[in-house]
Structure formats: C-alpha cells, structure tokens
Amino acid sequence: AGRSMPFETVNELGADLPARGWVPLVYKAVIRDAGIAPVTVTGDSLATLQTYVGQARLVDQIEYHVKTMRRSEHAASWMRVLGLGFFGLTIAAVLIKIILWSTGRETLDWTFWLSLTAGVAPALAYILFAIRAQAEFEIVGQRSRRMIVRLKRVLLRLNRTRGAAVTSDALGTAILSAAEIMRHDAADWASIFDVKETEAG
Numbered sequence: 496a497g498r499s500m501p502f503e504t505v506n507e508l509g510a511d512l513p514a515r516g517w518v519p520l521v522y523k524a525v526i527r528d529a530g531i532a533p534v535t536v537t538g539d540s541l542a543t544l545q546t547y548v549g550q551a552r553l554v555d556q557i558e559y560h561v562k563t564m565r566r567s568e569h570a571a572s573w574m575r576v577l578g579l580g581f582f583g584l585t586i587a588a589v590l591i592k593i594i595l596w597s598t599g600r601e602t603l604d605w606t607f608w609l610s611l612t613a614g615v616a617p618a619l620a621y622i623l624f625a626i627r628a629q630a631e632f633e634i635v636g637q638r639s640r641r642m643i644v645r646l647k648r649v650l651l652r653l654n655r656t657r658g659a660a661v662t663s664d665a666l667g668t669a670i671l672s673a674a675e676i677m678r679h680d681a682a683d684w685a686s687i688f689d690v691k692e693t694e695a696g
C-alpha cells in the first residue's frame with residue numbers, strides 16, 4: 496500500500512514559497528478525503544523509478560546548472576575585463592592629455608578626442624558594472640556550482656543502491672532530498688527577486 500508524503504515536507508513547501516501556500520492545504524485535503532490508492536511495488540518498478548530519477552531528472556538538473564554556471568561565469572569575466580579596459584582607457588586618455596598640455600603640443604583635435612574618450616569610457620565601464628550587478632552573474636554562477644555539488648551527492652547516493660538493495664523508503668528519501676535541495680534554491684531566488692527595486696510591486 497502507498498503512503499503519503501510527510502506533512503512536514505509539505506508544510507516546508509508552503510513556508511519556502513508563500514505564493515504556493517495553497518498546495519499544502521489541497522494536498523492534505525486530498526489525503527484526508529481520498530487517501531492513497533493501494534499499489535503493488537515490485538523490484539522492477541523501483542529500478543525503473545530509480546533510473547528515471549537518477550538518469551533523467553537529476554542528470555538533467557545537473558547539466559542545466561553546469562551550463563548556467565559556465566554562461567554566468569563567462570559573462571561576468573568578460574564584462575569585468577571589458578570594464579577594466581574602459582577604465583584603463585580613461586586613465587590613458589587623461590595622462591596623454593596632461594602630457595600634451597605640459598609639453599605645449601596640445602591641439603584642438605587631440606583635445607576633443609581625448610576628452611570624448613575620458614568622458615565616454617568610464618560611462619561604458621559603469622554601464623557594464625551595473626549590468627553585472629543587476630544580472631548577478633557571479634552569484635548565479637556560485638549558486639549553480641553549489642547546486643551541482645549537492646545534486647551529485649544525491650545522485651551518487653542513489654546510484655550506490657542497486658538490485659535487491661533498492662527499497663521504497665531509500666528511494667523516497669533520495670527523491671525528497673533532491674526535491675528539498677531544488678525547492679530551497681527556488682525559494683532563495685524568489686526571496687532575492689522579491690526585494691529587487693526594479694521588480695514591479
């Protein structure tokens with residue numbers, strides 16, 4: 496016979512994601528009124544579920560975070576280098592202008608282009624910094640890196656259990672552990688974007 500998910504886990508869902516606070520109420524109502532349908536769990540069905548959870552869902556999530564980590568870190572690195580380049584260009588333009596002025600070789604054409612560079616380059620550098628800060632590329636990359644480590648631990652624990660050693664309790668614990676990791680990650684991101692000034696409301 497089947498049994499329901501622990502109510503503590505369902506309650507945590509409502510606490511982590513307030514917008515989904517209705518889920519625990521509906522879930523408990525269904526369990527209370529309809530109950531869990533009786534099923535026969537065989538070794539083959541557990542092995543099939545284990546393969547699906549491990550090789551399909553967990554691997555898919557790990558690959559997603561690997562791609563996200565690489566894209567975010569690449570974007571952050573590229574914008575950081577480009578921003579430093581613009582600041583360096585600003586300093587170079589100012590130094591050249593000072594040298595030309597001190598040696599009496601300053602001309603109108605040189606002054607215009609050096610002044611334009613000294614004014615535009617730092618503005619571009621600040622724009623890149625603002626994009627990096629708003630998009631939070633570094634934070635996204637770090638969070639994905641941590642998620643990869645945590646999900647791989649669950650996958651390793653899942654893969655260690657094979658054949659007759661696979662039980663519904665062990666498999667259920669691994670599934671709940673993976674779901675908890677992903678739920679907490681989603682809840683953390685929800686709390687971050689709730690306080691962003693650029694978000695409506």
